[in-house]
Amino acid sequence: MFFGLETTSSVFCSMNPMIARWISPGLFPWVLGGLAGLAWWLSFPPHDFLPLSWVALIPLLWVVDHTRRPLPVIFGAACLAFGLSTWWVYRAALIGAVAGVVANALYLTLAVMFYAWLQKAGSLATDKKVWLQWLAWVSPWLAMEYVHQRIDLDFPWMLLGHAPANHPWWIQYYEWTGVAGGSLWILSVNFWLYQTVMQRRQAKLWAALWLLIPAAVSVGLYQFRENTKFRENTQEPSIRVLAVQPNLDPYRVKFEPSTYAEQMRIFLKCTDSLEGTGLVVWPETALPDYWVLGDGAPKNPWLDTLQNYVRNRPGLALMTGASVVQLHGQRSGSPTYTFYNSALGLGSVDSTEPHNINTWPALYHKSKLVIGVEKLPYPMVFNAIARWISVDLGGMTGQLGTQAERTPLMMGWISKDPIVQGRSERIPLKVAPMICYESIFGAYCGGFVNNGANLLAVMTNDGWWGETDGHRQHLAYARLRCIEQRRSMIRSANTGISALIDHRGEFVDTLGWGRRGVVQGRLQLRNEPTLYAKYGDVLGRLSCVFTVLFGLLYGVRALMKNRA
Numbered sequence: 001m002f003f004g005l006e007t008t009s010s011v012f013c014s015m016n017p018m019i020a021r022w023i024s025p026g027l028f029p030w031v032l033g034g035l036a037g038l039a040w041w042l043s044f045p046p047h048d049f050l051p052l053s054w055v056a057l058i059p060l061l062w063v064v065d066h067t068r069r070p071l072p073v074i075f076g077a078a079c080l081a082f083g084l085s086t087w088w089v090y091r092a093a094l095i096g097a098v099a100g101v102v103a104n105a106l107y108l109t110l111a112v113m114f115y116a117w118l119q120k121a122g123s124l125a126t127d128k129k130v131w132l133q134w135l136a137w138v139s140p141w142l143a144m145e146y147v148h149q150r151i152d153l154d155f156p157w158m159l160l161g162h163a164p165a166n167h168p169w170w171i172q173y174y175e176w177t178g179v180a181g182g183s184l185w186i187l188s189v190n191f192w193l194y195q196t197v198m199q200r201r202q203a204k205l206w207a208a209l210w211l212l213i214p215a216a217v218s219v220g221l222y223q224f225r226e227n228t229k230f231r232e233n234t235q236e237p238s239i240r241v242l243a244v245q246p247n248l249d250p251y252r253v254k255f256e257p258s259t260y261a262e263q264m265r266i267f268l269k270c271t272d273s274l275e276g277t278g279l280v281v282w283p284e285t286a287l288p289d290y291w292v293l294g295d296g297a298p299k300n301p302w303l304d305t306l307q308n309y310v311r312n313r314p315g316l317a318l319m320t321g322a323s324v325v326q327l328h329g330q331r332s333g334s335p336t337y338t339f340y341n342s343a344l345g346l347g348s349v350d351s352t353e354p355h356n357i358n359t360w361p362a363l364y365h366k367s368k369l370v371i372g373v374e375k376l377p378y379p380m381v382f383n384a385i386a387r388w389i390s391v392d393l394g395g396m397t398g399q400l401g402t403q404a405e406r407t408p409l410m411m412g413w414i415s416k417d418p419i420v421q422g423r424s425e426r427i428p429l430k431v432a433p434m435i436c437y438e439s440i441f442g443a444y445c446g447g448f449v450n451n452g453a454n455l456l457a458v459m460t461n462d463g464w465w466g467e468t469d470g471h472r473q474h475l476a477y478a479r480l481r482c483i484e485q486r487r488s489m490i491r492s493a494n495t496g497i498s499a500l501i502d503h504r505g506e507f508v509d510t511l512g513w514g515r516r517g518v519v520q521g522r523l524q525l526r527n528e529p530t531l532y533a534k535y536g537d538v539l540g541r542l543s544c545v546f547t548v549l550f551g552l553l554y555g556v557r558a559l560m561k562n563r564a
Contacts, residue, residue, distance in 0.1 A: 029063050029066075029067050029070070029073045030073060030076065032059035032060075032062060032063055032073070033059065033060070033063065033073040033074070033076050033077035033080070034076075034077070034080060035059050036056055036057060036058075036059040036060050036077045036081070037076075037077040037078070037079075037080030037081040037084070038080070038081075038084075039052040039053075039055065039056035040052075040053070040056040040057075040077075040081040041080070041081050041084040041085050043056055043163045044085055044158065044162065044163050044473070045162075045163075045165050045166050045469075045472060045473045045476035045477075046166075046469055046472040046473065046476070048166045048167065050163060050164055050167050050170070053160070053163045053164075053186050054186065054189040054190060054193065054211065055190065055193060056190070057186075057187070057190035057191075057194075058190055058193060058194045058197065059077075060073075060074060060077060060112060061137075061190065061191065061194045062194070064112065064115065064116045064119060065119065070112075070113075070116055071109065071113055071116075074108075074109045074112045074113065074116075075105055075106070075109045078104070078105035078108040078109055079101055079102070079105045081158070082100070082101045082104045082105055082158055083101045085157070085158055085469070085473075086100060086101060086104075086157055086158070086470075087468075087469075088465050088466070088468035088469055088470040089465075089470070091464065091465055091466050091468065092373075092464050092465070093372070096371075096372050099372075100155050100157075100371075103153055103155065104155060104157075104158060107144050107148055108141075108144065110140075110144065111140040111141045111143070111144040112140075112141070114140040114547070114550075114551070115136055115137050115140055115141075117554075118136045118550055118554050119133070119136075121554075121558040123554070123557060123558070123561065124136055124554060130195060130200055130201075130203070133191075134188065134191050134192070135546060135550075136550055137187065137191050138184055138187045138188060138191070138543070139543045139546040139547045139550065140543075140547050140550075141160070141183065141187055141543075142180055142183055142184060142187075142539055142540055142543035143540065143543040143544040143546075143547040145159050145160070145161075145179075145180065145183055145540065146180070146537055146539075146540025146541065146543060146544060147544070149441055149443070149537075151377075152371075152375070152377035153371065153377050154371070155371060156440060156441070157440065157473070159179050159183060160182065160183035160186045160187065161174075161178075161179030161180060161181065161182030161183040161184075161185075161186070161480075162179060162182075162473075162476075162477055162480070163182070163186065164182055165473075165476035165477055165479055165480050166476050166479070168222070168479060168483060168504055168505030168506060169218060169219055169222045170214075170215055170218050170219075171218055171480075171483060171505075172217075172218040172219075172221035172222045172225070172483060172504070173214060173217050173218050173221065174480060174483045174484045174532065175221075175483060175484060175485075175486055175530040175531065175532055176530070176531045176532060177532060177538075177539055178442045178443065178484050178532045178536075178537055178539070179442050179480060179484070180537055180539040180540050180543075181214070181539060184539060185210065185214045188210040189207065189210050189211050192206040192207035192210055193207045195207070222504060225503070225504050236524050236525065236526065237414045237415060237416050237427060237524075237525045238414075238522045238523060238524045238525060239278055239279055239349060239414055239429065239455070239522065239523060239525060240274070240275065240276055240277070240278035240279075240520070240521070240522050241278055241279045241280070241281070241455075241490045241500065241520065241521065241522070241523050242271070242273060242274040242278065242279070242280045242281070242490075242518050242519070242520040243280075243281045243490050243491060243492035243498045243499070243500070243511075243518060243519045243520070244267055244270040244271060244280065244281070244282050244283070244286075244492055244498075244518055245270075245283070245492065245493060245494070245495070245496055245498040245511050245515065245516060245517055245518065245519070246263065246266050246267060246270065246282075246283070246286070246494060246516060247494070247495050247496070247514060247515060247516040248263060248266075248463070248494055248495070249463065249495075250461055250463040250464050250494065250495075251463075251464070254285070254461070254463075254494070255285075257288075257289070260288035260289060260302060263286075263288055264288060264302055264305060264306075266516070267282055267286060268309060270516075270517065270518050271309075271316075271318070273518045273520065274316070274518075274520065275520075276315070277314070277315025277316060277349055278315070278316070278317070278349060279317045279318075279319070279349055279411060279429070279431070279455075279490070280316065280317070280318045280319070281318075281319045281320075281457050281459060281490050281491075281492040282318070282319065282320035282321060282459065282492055283321055283459050283460060283461055283492045283493055283494040283498075284321035284341070284435055284436050284459045284460050284461040284494065285321045285322060285323050285341065285461060286320045286321045286322070286459070286492075286494075287300070287302060287303060287306065287320050287321065287322035287323070287344065288300075288302040289302060289323075290323050290324070290325050291303055291322050291323070291324050291325070291342075291344075292324075292325045292327065293324065293325065293326045293327065294326060294327025294328070294329075294337075295327065295329075296327070297325075297327055303322075303344075303361075306318070306320070306346065307346060307361075310346045310347035311347070313347070315348075315349060315350065316347050316349075317345070317346070317347045317348055317349045317411040317412050317429070318345070318346045318347055319343055319344065319345050319346075319409060319411070319431060319433060319457060319459070320343070320344050320346075320459075321341070321342070321343055321344075321435060321459040321461075322342050322343070322344050323339070323340075323341065323342070324339070324340040324341075324342040324363070324365070325337050325338070325339055325340070326338045326340065326401070338400075338401040339400050339401065340365040340366065340400055340401045340402075341365070341366040341369075341374060341400055341435055341436075342363060342364060342365050342366065342435075343363070343364045343366075343409065343433035343435060343457075343459060344361035344362065344363060345361060345362035345363075345364075345409035345410070345411055345431070345433075346361050346362075347411075347412075348411065348412030348413070349411055349412035349413070349414065349429055350412040350413045350414075350426075362409045362410060362411075364403070364407055364409060364433045365401060365402060365403045366400070366402070366435040366436070366437075366438060367402035367403055367404075367406075367438070368437055368438040368440075368441055368444055369400055369402065369437070370436070370437045374399075374400040375399055375400065376399055405447075405451070406432070406444065406447030406448045406450075406451055407448075407451060408430035408431055408432050408433070408448050408451055408452055408453035409430070409431050409433050410428060410429070410430055411429045411430070411431050412428075412429050413426040413427065413428055413429065414426060414427055414428075414429050414525060427454070427525070427527065428452070428454075429454065429455065429525070430451075430452045430453045430454055430455070431453060431455045431456075431457050432445065432448030432449065432453035432455070432456045432457060432487070433457055433459065434448070434456065434457065434458045434459070434481075435458075435459050435460070436458075436459070436460040436461065436462075439458045439460070439474070439477065439478050439481055440474075440477055442480065442481060442484050442532070442537075443536045443537050445481045445484070445485060446484070446485060446529075446532060446533040446534075446536060449485045449487065449529050449530075449533040450529060450533055450534070452527075453487070454487065454525040454526055454527050455487060455488060455489075455490070455523065455525055456481060456482065456485065456487045456488065456489040456490070457489065457490050457491070457492075458478055458489060458490075458491040458492070458493075459492050460474065460491070460492070460493050460494070461493070461494040461495070462474055462493055462494065462495060462496070463494050463495035467513050467514065471493070471495075471496065471497060471513060472497070475491070475493075475497045475499060478491055478499070478501065479501055479505040480505065482501045482502065482503055482504070482505045483503075483504065483505040484530065484532050484533070485529075485530055485532070485533050486503045486526055486528070486530050487503055487526055488500070488501065488502050488503050488508075488523035488524055488525070488526070489501040489523075490523065495513065495514060496511060496512055496513035496514060496515060497510055497511065497512055497513055498510065498511045498518075498519050499511070499519060500519050500520075500521050500523060502523070502524070503524065503526060508521045508523065509521050
């Protein structure tokens with residue numbers, strides 16, 4: 001039903017004669033698809049032409065309504081958008097880049113074609129209630145994004161709600177809705193503007209309302225946070241933090257044993273830049289060599305060095321990424337073990353705290369793993385082709401272990417009101433240790449906040465992408481987590497971009513790509529969870545329900561229509 005590209009002659013003939021002269025009817029849908037893909041790509045970081053996101057999907061809506069078989073155009077437009085946005089993955093593996101683009105395009109095509117099916121086979125287009133068509137348009141897309149973040153084949157890099165990441169003043173309402181609220185905003189503006197173009201009744205009003213109300217609410221929230229900044233900073237606790245950026249080549253230097261001593265010297269020298277007591281964060285897998293746990297495990301001399309360093313500096317708390325191996329004993333005469341990509345916590349920010357806190361590292365294991373690097377999705381299906389789809393990120397590869405709980409690392413105690421001297425009330429410093437890919441998942445981050453995290457930390461190694469759009473997008477998406485959770489963030493990246501970000505998603509300090517050094521400053525600690533942290537992706541769950549209901553209702557209608 002959906003595999004050709006024939007346009008209705010009445011619509012095409014109503015086009016501008018000059019356009020009709022240069023573009024044939026069979027080519028016109030492809031031109032629209034290409035324009036949609038280009039606009040979609042340019043609206044996302046690092047290009048950030050956000051207004052294009054409000055019109056990028058209008059050509060796809062036209063293709064659905066005015067071609068008999070829109071599937072190839074929809075899939076082609078999605079491949080173009082994802083290909084231009086995530087081409088940098090090929091720096092690690094070409095097959096990984098192609099697989100990611102195709103998979104994401106298929107997810108999106110499935111959502112749009114479900115809407116197309118409702119419009120045609122389900123006769124939704126004949127209904128006079130345009131709001132019902134709007135609901136049928138947004139529900140499958142939001143449901144697709146919700147499910148995409150929760151399956152093994154997950155690479156939700158280009159969720160629609162990620163587009164405004166570098167425009168935090170537009171999206172402060174994410175503290176209620178998460179990224180799905182931004183996706184709903186963009187989908188709705190596109191739909192009602194398209195209805196305006198098609199001269200539907202009251203479409204202009206709805207287009208204006210969907211465009212302006214979320215933006216106005218967000219700007220109001222942003223200004224409120226700005227106007228209360230001084231009050232918050234004087235009444236809420238804060239902490240001095242420092243993120244180290246060592247700028248080590250992940251392929252030729254980072255995992256070369258002959259460089260371990262020099263790496264440790266660089267890290268410790270940068271850490272000495274911290275003025276006074278506070279928290280220091282090192283990037284992903286910063287600790288040289290493996291830390292092996294279990295009976296008879298060899299010692300890691302670099303961990304011993306680091307523990308001694310922290311022990312001799314009261315008031316210093318340090319978090320670092322590490323490669324951890326857990327031994328499980330013998331099985332059938334061979335040793336068994338599990339590899340982890342982990343975060344370690346050492347020391348305490350409270351200089352009066354006895355130094356038995358975190359003398360043995362607090363530990364968290366990364367649990368949102370990268371496909372083809374740290375996990376093989378659905379091994380029963382993909383095990384036979386694992387060696388062709390694996391991706392080299394310059395570090396640990398294979399099937400890594402995970403943990404069930406989103407456990408913040410306890411890094412000491414902070415005076416609740418540093419302005420008033422002599423107060424004894426203190427709060428625990430609990431840091432959410434998100435490792436690289438984990439910072440893409442909003443609800444996942446909310447698990448740390450619900451378990452008490454009052455500061456976010458991202459440890460990452462973006463060097464395998466090179467100086468491409470990848471590391472800039474990764475940084476932009478980290479800003480969304482700060483808005484969703486209303487938490488400040490310290491981000492340590494091996495090669496850049498390291499940053500301090502406040503609870504409005506604004507940068508406090510940054511250090512650019514390919515530079516060695518530190519970012520440091522004072523970040524506020526906040527303890528109240530947001531609505532999004534408490535309740536998660538409500539919009540996504542509701543969309544799944546509506547999508548199923550649409551499928552059942554219009555599936556029965558289509559069946560009865562065919563029988564008649």
